[in-house]
Amino acid sequence: MARLQLKNVNKRWGSFVGVDNFDLDIADQEFLVLLGPSGCGKTTTMRMIAGLEEVSEGEIWLGDRMVNNLEPKDRDISMVFQSYGLYPNLTVYENIRFPLRVRLVPKEQHDEMVMRAARMVELEDFLDRRPAELSGGQRQRVALGRAIVRKPTVFLMDEPLSNLDAKLRVSTRAQIKNLQSKLKTTTVYVTHDQIEAMTLADRVVVMNKGRIQQVGTPTEIYDTPANVFVASFIGSPAMNLVQGRLEKGVFQGQGIRVIGLRADKSGNVTLGFRAEDAEIVKTDGNISAPIYSIELLGEASMVTWRLGGALVSVRANKGFRAEIEDVVQADIPADACHLFDTETGERL
Numbered sequence: 001m002a003r004l005q006l007k008n009v010n011k012r013w014g015s016f017v018g019v020d021n022f023d024l025d026i027a028d029q030e031f032l033v034l035l036g037p038s039g040c041g042k043t044t045t046m047r048m049i050a051g052l053e054e055v056s057e058g059e060i061w062l063g064d065r066m067v068n069n070l071e072p073k074d075r076d077i078s079m080v081f082q083s084y085g086l087y088p089n090l091t092v093y094e095n096i097r098f099p100l101r102v103r104l105v106p107k108e109q110h111d112e113m114v115m116r117a118a119r120m121v122e123l124e125d126f127l128d129r130r131p132a133e134l135s136g137g138q139r140q141r142v143a144l145g146r147a148i149v150r151k152p153t154v155f156l157m158d159e160p161l162s163n164l165d166a167k168l169r170v171s172t173r174a175q176i177k178n179l180q181s182k183l184k185t186t187t188v189y190v191t192h193d194q195i196e197a198m199t200l201a202d203r204v205v206v207m208n209k210g211r212i213q214q215v216g217t218p219t220e221i222y223d224t225p226a227n228v229f230v231a232s233f234i235g236s237p238a239m240n241l242v243q244g245r246l247e248k249g250v251f252q253g254q255g256i257r258v259i260g261l262r263a264d265k266s267g268n269v270t271l272g273f274r275a276e277d278a279e280i281v282k283t284d285g286n287i288s289a290p291i292y293s294i295e296l297l298g299e300a301s302m303v304t305w306r307l308g309g310a311l312v313s314v315r316a317n318k319g320f321r322a323e324i325e326d327v328v329q330a331d332i333p334a335d336a337c338h339l340f341d342t343e344t345g346e347r348l
């Protein structure tokens with residue numbers, strides 16, 4: 001069993017709070033992704049799980065053991081870093097074997113274990129090379145091979161793809177997903193890339209400023225963001241967010257009006273909707289305002305308005321033509337709208 005629990009974990013340096021009350025139960029075999037902007041506390045959380053950073057307050061449990069006071073090497077966790085962390089003077093074979101030597105795995109088992117890991121990361125033909133003789137993608141596969149060689153109970157991966165070019169990132173991402181589904185090892189994966197998070201995760205933890213903002217499946221996070229931060233962080237383009245007033249289910253903002261909203265509250269609210277849920281119309285649109293810009297994307301165009309200070313975008317069909325300042329309308333179905341409290345940012 002490799003259930004991993006973080007119970008009210010805090011990390012403070014003096015008065016600065018790096019991780020604030022992180023409380024989460026990660027299931028055996030789960031692929032959990034920590035997602036958030038730079039500086040939100042993802043790496044610090046990982047380092048506390050690995051034992052590389054002391055916990056200021058709270059407990060970390062691995063299976064039925066509280067591991068706060070265990071050395072990193074005694075936690076049975078493997079970590080893969082963005083920077084690969086390979087030994088330059090060792091061959092691929094020796095790099096992958098390294099954890100077996102550290103952990104005093106009997107020598108006669110090494111060859112079989114290294115070969116098995118090398119096969120899984122497709123490095124059988126490179127075993128005699130040194131890291132300098134490999135591409136970035138191959139180096140990262142060595143790091144992965146080294147992480148899986150001794151079947152740890154938990155994998156920690158800290159932005160393992162961020163040094164790879166876009167194409168390699170996509171294929172290595174698929175490989176990581178495939179590896180994890182074969183190995184069924186509980187995995188915590190850190191990224192600031194929401195596409196990576198959405199494609200890899202069983203569940204995503206969205207963090208900001210040291211705090212968990214939302215925990216959910218990729219679909220839950222995308223379809224029902226818990227607050228304005230999550231709404232604006234997930235999705236490409238990000239969710240459109242407009243300020244206005246809500247009265248008896250009618251939202252009114254500058255250049256935008258939506259009726260039939262299911263909400264009891266009245267007062268200042270933020271209305272959110274995704275570009276893909278709205279469409280350009282000729283009449284009776286919820287938005288009716290002069291446009292701020294129009295961008296040709298090839299297969300479609302993106303029409304953007306400036307509504308009360310917020311930029312709001314909707315896709316238009318390929319043949320759509322308009323000039324800046326032309327009044328253009330868009331239809332937004334009420335059931336595709338999200339409402340947030342403008343003051344707290346929380347979902348209504």
Ligand SMILES: Nc1ncnc2c1ncn2[C@@H]1O[C@H](COP(=O)(O)OP(=O)(O)OP(=O)(O)O)[C@@H](O)[C@H]1O
Binds near residue numbers: 036038043
């Ligand atoms: N040793 C330290 N002393 C003081 N503050 C630190 C220390 N290490 C990290 N921090 C601060 O803690 C916060 C969280 O850092 P962390 O590295 O966990 O962020 P992150 O989400 O992983 O960011 P990135 O994506 O840029 O790696 C940051 O504001 C950082 O400056």
